[in-house]
Amino acid sequence: MTDKLNVLVRVDIDCVRAKIAAQGRVTTQSLQALYVVVKRANALMEGLALEIDVTRARVEPDALEQLHACSRSHHLPAHIDPFQADCRLSILASAEASTTLSKASLAA
Template identity: 45%
Template sequence: MSSRLKALVQMDLECSHARIEIRGSVDARNVQALYVVAKRTNAIMPGLDIFLDLKRATVLPEVMEQLLHYAEARQLPTRIDPAQSECRLSVSASAVPAQSPSALALAA
């Protein structure tokens, strides 16, 4: 899997919500970059509704579970946001599921 991600952040004119479109393959290592982008977006206007659009990305199932967990908790990981500010993150669950390396090895 390629570890390079492309992110596009769009905000509405009223600054009430933002959309972060991700392209590429999201894995356990580079998901940290998504959290940093979400934190920076949240810092622009605290309380902003942030939609993480993964429709054009492939995401490992365990990473998707992690993203959904933090979205439900309304907080980012402590190592990314030690202050644990509220982050109103929602995640599109329609991303293309990627196979984990162990699943690929079993298939071979």
């Protein structure tokens, strides 16, 4: 697996859902680029459900926590989306990444 972030966006025919699949390495730095892709996908249609699939990526725990925070708040970071448009996000992460995130949360 490469460290380079590779992103594929798929939008279903009736425009009710978009899936953003990321591969490679997701860090807090590369996450900024992923947020830009999410913002553009979210602008396609109001109320679009967005699914970010990082099951095939190596995700740093801090980056995964930031993704989950966006999912909980329904907004992207203000420096990415200053107008704070509603963003319906769900995150698909590998069980390994989720376990690492849970352990990091418990340690904090």
